[in-house]
Amino acid sequence: MKKTSRLSRVSLLLFFFFGLGKLVAIVRTVIIGRQFGLSAELDVFNAANNLPDLLFALISGGALAIAFIPVLSETLAKEGRESAWKLFSRIANLAFLVTAVLALVISVFAKPLVGWELGVAPGFSTEQQVLAVQLMRLNLVATLIFSISGLVIAGLHANQHFLLPAIAPLVYDGGRIFGAIVLAPSVGYRIAGIQLPAFNMGIHGLVYGVIIGAALHLLIQVPGLIKHKFKWFASLNLKDQSVRNVLRLMGPRLVNMVFIQLFFLAQDNLASRLPEGSLTALSFGWWIQQVPQTMIGTAIATALLPTLSDHIAAGDQAAFKNTIERSLKVMIAVSLPIAMILSLASLPLIEVAFKYSFGESQMILRATQAFLVGLLGHNIVDLCVRSFFARQRPREPLAISALGFLINLGLAIALMRWLSFGGIALANSLSYSIQGLLLIVMLNRQLPEKFRLRGALVRGGLSACLAGLSIWLVMTVISIPVSALMLALAAIVIGALAGAIPIWKDIRMLVHL
Incomplete structure (x- = not known):
């Protein structure tokens, strides 16, 4: 039996504490939400x-x-x-x-x-x-x-x-x-x-x-x-x-971060022109999306950067490529079903947590669903940007970030006319998905071998479909005399178990990064 690698131990440690941090943040957000x-x-x-x-x-x-x-x-x-x-x-x-x-x-x-x-x-x-x-x-x-x-x-x-x-x-x-x-x-x-x-x-x-x-x-x-x-x-x-x-x-990297932060300034600028509560709905929706994004993308990418830097310092390109590839497979396989599960089962959780009206809870859900479209893109960008910096090549992420800002802003202005604040969130997701794809393509060109990610995409897609179908059956077709909250929690558990079947190989890979 293989021992858990040091990188995996660090990733799991960060996963645990980031997850615990998000639970504490839930308490914080609920208290603030109920207060104001x-x-x-x-x-x-x-x-x-x-x-x-x-x-x-x-x-x-x-x-x-x-x-x-x-x-x-x-x-x-x-x-x-x-x-x-x-x-x-x-x-x-x-x-x-x-x-x-x-x-x-x-x-x-x-x-x-x-x-x-x-x-x-x-x-x-x-x-x-x-x-x-x-x-x-x-x-x-x-x-x-x-x-x-x-x-x-x-x-x-x-x-x-x-x-x-x-x-x-x-x-x-x-x-x-x-x-x-x-x-x-x-x-x-x-x-x-x-x-x-x-x-x-x-x-x-x-x-x-x-x-x-x-x-x-x-x-x-x-x-x-x-x-x-x-x-x-x-x-x-x-x-x-x-x-x-x-x-x-x-x-x-500073210019890169300027583009990222400028869009959040632009987002609030645009949302301030929409009905009251739009800006806060976007803030809460972004925060909910950040729970899985932090636990998956940020945890793995944070643990990876010192290790990738060591591989480059040692001139070990093969280890550099293999470490990134394994991490990408885990991210792809896990991100897709999680996005599906949270998109379909979050409304009762939002209602109970914030004690908002049905209409207010739907506003937060709309923002959350739109942001979750880009969960995988955000995770890939997190990892790939650090991969370029480990190679001390910062210009490629800068170029992609500049392009992403223009796409983000243009789509936000266009989509908010039809989808209100949901269009602003969706623009963010589409932009990050495009950025993630371009960064993978650019990394592929610099490595001795290309990433092999097709299998992870197929397994992740199948996992998302099984999870979504399971949740739909539990919450819509099967009539169980329990509260909406209990039904949602049961649907999440069943959806997660069903979704885990196709990606079990990728989940186990997390132990051997």
Whole structure:
């Protein structure tokens, strides 16, 4: 019997903690949803997050972290831990300074950035725009903390330490839950017989919860830094070759992230012109799609990047290709049935979780279904982008991302005329599906052998059909005198069991990545 590989163990560890994180996030989202509903106030909160989120993604989130890990791994292997931490310190110092300057600029110009016709939310009323400015400025405090915390994750990943970075999102959500149940409400929650205090901060309490969560996100990782003998150096040294290599890789990735985040700004711009609740429906629908996307695509791709970087450093192209191919097969086989299951069985879960009306729950379901069309595309993009960065070839993902943004925006403007906010979500899915396909084609051209994915596509498609048929039979044809929630849960279990039959080989492959 084969032993579970290290890469598989890391993937399963991340799968577990990302899954646990999504369960905690469900609690957080349900609490916030019940507290504020599909309200104009929550629309403002979601819109106010966009520019701070963009800043984090560009400086120390997806842009810098993905560019950082291959160079940091190489420095650690060739020059030792002290040189690696010296490089880390220089990049972290630079990231914090740049984030601070840009946060100050956004804070000063927050009002025109919100109200401008091409800005965050020109369709909001004057009162909503004033509130959005206040919340955006508060959110920038959390962004400053994340400018360091995001890089700490990359530093620990380069040292093959994944546990504490996986726990960090849990404590972040803990801070946000604290904001939602203690700081925001006027009447305190009662949990396990204990009456919690209430600070009556309203929507501002959610933002203070975000700041508390960001601080916890950083602090929980400190023991990992101590374990790996972290040393901080008060240095920038832009002339250092390793720093230059990180910045060289970061440039295209930064532009890539700009295109990704610009669409979310455009999405909120477009949704602010639609009926009330549209923006929040998109936010919740995106979040539901992110549950399987994070557990499958992000977990595998995160675990893979240091390993792929090691294969490239060793010149082992065959191992590089085989590792990606096995991961793609797992993603394809699992993503298709999961998208089908969630699309068909989510409505009762949404109704019960949020206690919304049938019409409001249908709004969230429509957004969720449209986003789930692109689940596989998102997972493939996650993996392929990291594959290119492991090869230190950032330009190909940049070109595909630019094309994807244009497709995304054009389709969103066209489809929202007929499908309202559902058209915006569907445009996102179609764009990512096209990007994933193009990235696979471009990777194929650079490898000694092409990927063999046809069998996984057939098995995944068959699995989705069996799962969908099973759910339809349980929820529509078979009459069982139980609640809609129990029927939906039973349908999900039966659909998952039926869908697992054709892809059992691919599920087992996850153990031997």
